[in-house]
Amino acid sequence: MRLSQLFTKTVKDAPAEETARSAQLLIRAGYIHKEMAGAYDYLPLGLLVLENIKAIVRTEMNKLGANEILMTSLQSEELWRQTDRWDDQKVDVWFKSALKNGTPVGFGWSHEEPIAVMMKNYISSYRDLPMALYQFQTKLRNELRAKSGIMRGREFLMKDLYAFSSTPEELQTFYDKVSDAYLRVFTKVGLGDDTYLTYASGGAFTQFSHEFQTVTAVGEDTIYVNRARKLGVNREVYTDEALTQLGLKREELEEVRAAEVGNIFNFGTTKSEQLGVYYTDQSGQQKPVYLSSYGIGISRLMGVIAEHYADAKGLVWPEAVAPAQVYLVRLGTQSEVINQADSLYHDLTQLGVPVLYDDRDARPGEKFADADLLGIPHRVVVSDKTAAAGTYEWKQRTAEKSELIHKNKLLKILAGSD
């Protein structure tokens, strides 16, 4: 992408109403735009980051054998009454509206009920199980208080996965596989070292649920981590009794702030029985389906990554999620310089390496500052010096100094080819 064609531009001053560092940087760099409290627009570069995260998650979901779908945001009152979760007293994050004829509708804050009912059409035999479905979908939650930029919004992108199993054992097997897949996701996006599988309250169905918590000072949760065993315990279940059951000792745990980036729930058969989701087993008996659900907050994850990977100059995206791999700085307007830069842009693009080509008529300092603020992993400078010498100036975002290298080496670094 040529920067001269990108409509967003960077700004020097951080918006006063954002205090989260990630939100300040994402807005300054032009990745997102705030529409209202807790609701953000994703601009070209921000959308690229979201799509990169989605691709990583999608790969892992497909490996689990799950099917991708996309469900509607509109949900019926009738459906949620069956599980007694329509009342604002029971679920206080509902956004509700009504059809022209007065029929109430809700905007989906979760899809557990709708998907369970939908699957009654497709599950009838033990032969149909286990089965898992997932989607990337916009969730709407009327939070009392939005905060921390895209880390806690009223509208956010979520990957939700729902599994249908015939037995508790079958559910547990899948549950464990998803747990592993989630850890791989967080490792791939660069948060592996700081993300802990964490025990949390399980609600009505199981004693514990599992959360994936990333340690960060701006996190909303307080958890206790055992770094050696890579396990965490949410403050909400931090009791002697729970610790004993989990085989954890207080003196081995460290109190930290963390942001929940993933959550998994075991619903047992309660919901299936409420909604009438049954299958026929091998002996011809009707049995309730075992339900479990698994979520990753995609847009929140982007915020946590931005929060985690930043320095005084701006964002520092891990390669796996960066909106581009290379920030190509063109200094000067001499034809040799333009030719060298155009040619490299062309070659990298041909090799499938995403490049942000700074072809603007701007001064060097501004281009360097933007390269840093945008947080693109590699920076390549083309100038009269490099054009004359036939070299390229390459620097990683995290490196202090640049080095002059030849094209074959540069392509090898950036594209893994000669």
Added chain:
RNA sequence: CGGGGUGUAGCGCAGCUUGGUAGCGCGCCGCGUUCGGGACGCGGAGGUCGUGGGUUCAAAUCCCGCCACCCCGACCA
């Protein structure tokens, strides 16, 4: 939802105490000089001062209501 704070140009802010009809920086437009870490000079455009009402000869400024935004707490299926 309880407590605290803030709304003035696209963004960041001053002006408000002591009422007299709005200013600075960034950004934007034009011209010129610049050109390896957010350049400089000159000229210019841009604001119903969140909103509704009240007081007053006169309100960004004083009074009341409302709305929005932020922080702490509570909540987080």
